[in-house]
Amino acid sequence: MRLAAVEGITPVTLASPERTAAELTALMLATRGQEACHDPGVAQSAQEAADLAHSSGAGLVATITHPAADPAVLTALLTTTDAPTASSTAADLCAHLGQDDIADVTESQTERGYPVVVVERITASPGCQLQAVVLDPGTRRVAVFTLHSATGRGWWELAGLLGQLVTSLEFT
Numbered sequence: 001m002r003l004a005a006v007e008g009i010t011p012v013t014l015a016s017p018e019r020t021a022a023e024l025t026a027l028m029l030a031t032r033g034q035e036a037c038h039d040p041g042v043a044q045s046a047q048e049a050a051d052l053a054h055s056s057g058a059g060l061v062a063t064i065t066h067p068a069a070d071p072a073v074l075t076a077l078l079t080t081t082d083a084p085t086a087s088s089t090a091a092d093l094c095a096h097l098g099q100d101d102i103a104d105v106t107e108s109q110t111e112r113g114y115p116v117v118v119v120e121r122i123t124a125s126p127g128c129q130l131q132a133v134v135l136d137p138g139t140r141r142v143a144v145f146t147l148h149s150a151t152g153r154g155w156w157e158l159a160g161l162l163g164q165l166v167t168s169l170e171f172t
Contacts, residue, residue, distance in 0.1 A: 001078050001143055003060070004168035008161045009074065011062040020050035020061055024073060027063040031071040045150050049073045064147065064161050069154020074147050074162065080140040110134060110167045128152040130159055136171045143169055 012023035024046035029036050036042055053061045053075045060076035104120040114134050121129040127150045134143040147162045149155055 001059075002170040002172050003076075003165055006161055006164045006168070008065050009062050009165055010065070011060060014054070014058070014061060017047075017050045017054045020053060021047040024049060024061070024063060027065075028071045031063070031065045041150065045073070049075065049148070064158050066154050066157040066161060069157045070149060070151040072147055072149035072158045074145065074165075076143060076145045078141060078143050081142055082140075110169055112170055114169065114171070116166060126150065126152070128155045130162065132162065132166045134166060134169050139171075141171060143171075 010027055012027065013019050021043070025043050028042050028046060032039075032042070049061065052058075056075070056077055057079075058075045058077045060074070062074045064072045064074050104118075106118045108116045108118065110116055114136060116135070117133045119131045119133070121131065127148060129149075130147045132145040134145075136142065145162060145166055147158060149158055
């Protein structure tokens with residue numbers, strides 16, 4: 001898949017979980033300021049995100065920053081479904097995702113016409129989580145983007161940057 005560069009979204013290396021976590025930590029500290037270096041949650045959340053990204057085969061791990069927000073972590077991966085995606089699959093996915101931990105499910109399209117299902121999850125820990133699942137019609141491919149903010153401060157701004165990235169997606 002191909003994505004446009006979006007200001008405020010900074011990818012990190014996927015060379016190893018340790019390097020991914022170190023770069024995520026450095027970027028989050030640079031955004032939040034050096035007083036955040038005393039917050040053990042920064043390194044812990046970076047390590048958890050790196051471990052999850054590497055175990056799931058993520059193709060992108062990045063920080064998303066905005067002047068009005070605390071930094072968030074973005075992961076993205078390209079995967080396949082059991083059956084070819086069709087126009088009804090997005091509606092089926094919306095219906096399937098109507099679970100207790102889901103705050104909102106919406107359906108849209110990218111600027112290239114790919115169906116997108118956007119899911120806002122209620123997390124067990126503080127913060128916010130948003131997932132965007134982009135379907136490649138007629139194939140089994142889907143791109144899954146997950147945005148997580150530990151604090152939720154500036155959530156709408158962060159979600160807007162994710163939207164800019166998702167809408168630029170081109171399956172190759």
